[in-house]
Amino acid sequence: MAIIEFPKEMKWGAATAAYQIEGAALEDGRGLSIWDTFSKTPGNVLNGDNGDVACDSYHRYKEDVQIMKELGINVYRFSISWPRIFPAGTGEINQKGLQYYHNLVDELLENGIEPMCTLYHWDLPQALQDQGGWENRKTVDAFADYAEQIFKEFDGKIKKWITINEPWCVSFLSNFIGIHAPGFQNLKLATDISHHLLLAHGKAVARFRDLKVEGSIGYAPNTEWLEPFSSKQEDIDACNRGMGWFIEWFFDPVFKGQYPHFMLEVFDKHGAAPAIQAGDMEIISQKIDFVGINYYTGSVGRYKKDADLFDLEKVDIGYEKTDFDWNIYPEGFYKVLLKIKDQYGDIPVYITENGACYNDEVENGRVKDQGRIDYLKQHLTSLKRAMDSGVQIKGYLAWSLLDNFEWAEGYHKRFGIVHVDFNTLKRTKKDSYYWYKQTVKNGWFDM
Numbered sequence: 001m002a003i004i005e006f007p008k009e010m011k012w013g014a015a016t017a018a019y020q021i022e023g024a025a026l027e028d029g030r031g032l033s034i035w036d037t038f039s040k041t042p043g044n045v046l047n048g049d050n051g052d053v054a055c056d057s058y059h060r061y062k063e064d065v066q067i068m069k070e071l072g073i074n075v076y077r078f079s080i081s082w083p084r085i086f087p088a089g090t091g092e093i094n095q096k097g098l099q100y101y102h103n104l105v106d107e108l109l110e111n112g113i114e115p116m117c118t119l120y121h122w123d124l125p126q127a128l129q130d131q132g133g134w135e136n137r138k139t140v141d142a143f144a145d146y147a148e149q150i151f152k153e154f155d156g157k158i159k160k161w162i163t164i165n166e167p168w169c170v171s172f173l174s175n176f177i178g179i180h181a182p183g184f185q186n187l188k189l190a191t192d193i194s195h196h197l198l199l200a201h202g203k204a205v206a207r208f209r210d211l212k213v214e215g216s217i218g219y220a221p222n223t224e225w226l227e228p229f230s231s232k233q234e235d236i237d238a239c240n241r242g243m244g245w246f247i248e249w250f251f252d253p254v255f256k257g258q259y260p261h262f263m264l265e266v267f268d269k270h271g272a273a274p275a276i277q278a279g280d281m282e283i284i285s286q287k288i289d290f291v292g293i294n295y296y297t298g299s300v301g302r303y304k305k306d307a308d309l310f311d312l313e314k315v316d317i318g319y320e321k322t323d324f325d326w327n328i329y330p331e332g333f334y335k336v337l338l339k340i341k342d343q344y345g346d347i348p349v350y351i352t353e354n355g356a357c358y359n360d361e362v363e364n365g366r367v368k369d370q371g372r373i374d375y376l377k378q379h380l381t382s383l384k385r386a387m388d389s390g391v392q393i394k395g396y397l398a399w400s401l402l403d404n405f406e407w408a409e410g411y412h413k414r415f416g417i418v419h420v421d422f423n424t425l426k427r428t429k430k431d432s433y434y435w436y437k438q439t440v441k442n443g444w445f446d447m
């Protein structure tokens with residue numbers, strides 16, 4: 001087999017998000033988020049699961065940091081719960097909420113782990129949703145004010161910042177497809193929200209620069225590869241439109257200061273071009289220091305009129321799948337990274353999420369998750385191929401450190417390299433944890 005080796009300076013980490021791991025949803029002054037509301041609306045989340053307890057990391061963060069320390073990682077991506085800081089979204093600050101994140105960040109730093117903070121990982125304060133949520137441009141300014149407060153509070157402690165996690169999920173998955181909070185199904189609403197999210201990103205970056213905060217800032221779009229079924233131009237064009245929904249729509253405004261025309265055409269056809277005000281694109285397109293890339297899967301697609309917004313249908317040609325029924329498609333990871341480099345230049349990249357869902361169980365104190373190890377090997381090999389092709393990869397963060405609340409799938413879908421028993425909250429390191437630990441230690445693995 002082949003040895004796959006990484007540069008000594010590459011960062012190795014793991015990622016989580018507040019609503020998915022913290023629990024303590026009603027504790028110490030935290031306000032409600034749209035995910036508290038959505039998860040408690042019957043039918044929205046598998047088995048009626050919610051984030052009231054989750055992994056209880058709010059109380060068990062010291063144990064989790066020790067798990068990270070043993071793992072040997074040097075960066076940990078977490079998110080701050082906006083409603084834990086501003087229970088009403090704006091106005092009065094909840095000091096106990098701030099104190100929790102100081103405790104977490106201090107614990108990480110004391111154990112030689114660098115915090116990478118996501119400001120928004122989907123848990124909008126419900127109080128802001130009650131005023132229109134991301135459809136309301138006032139929420140954009142509320143986010144910038146929240147970001148400013150956090151920058152001031154943690155400047156010098158946190159030096160890697162991500163404004164928004166996966167604006168595609170926050171806009172289209174949540175307001176057009178409708179399976180995530182708040183669960184609407186309106187394309188025009190979704191495109192307006194996608195614009196407001198990019199605006200919120202830009203305003204937060206502007207505050208970061210104005211405050212002269214130490215460190216670097218970026219955002220974390222989700223990506224997916226679509227491989228044309230044939231070399232027919234109609235199949236190629238359909239796949240490019242499909243990928244444009246995740247990539248060009250959220251990259252062009254930030255890196256080129258304009259929306260991609262081919263995507264505006266699609267949305268315009270449905271009367272859903274976003275409302276853009278003078279000055280918006282200048283705010284959105286100010287320079288960022290890195291981009292976080294989340295990649296999980298790819299598919300084969302072909303042209304089929306009216307199959308979806310993009311006249312695109314996905315074709316199952318038998319790729320092996322994870323327990324989320326997502327294709328295991330490491331080639332797509334390589335192609336996505338090359339596409340982004342070719343289209344947007346030599347920007348520093350952190351892989352802020354990559355991982356696999358396997359619904360593992362503990363047997364005799366062990367979790368044998370060879371499927372996840374194989375997935376990580378294949379995708380890290382694709383990552384090395386991209387690096388050898390000139391993509392500036394600064395770090396790789398596995399999703400996820402812990403099994404956690406997997407949104408509409410609840411606790412049934414497990415992505416962790418550490419198993420969590422959601423009845424006892426016992427953590428059990430999986431075989432993939434030990435494999436990743438060795439890989440981080442060595443900086444290489446044997447394919």
Ligand SMILES: CO[C@H](O)c1c[n+]2c([nH]1)[C@H](O)[C@@H](O)[C@H](O)[C@H]2CO
Pocket residue numbers: 017020165166169222223294295296297353399406415
């Ligand atoms: C198509 O996958 C998306 O890029 C994606 C996958 N995932 C995500 N985004 C989210 O950022 C995480 O909160 C999820 O837990 C994680 C696993 O589902």
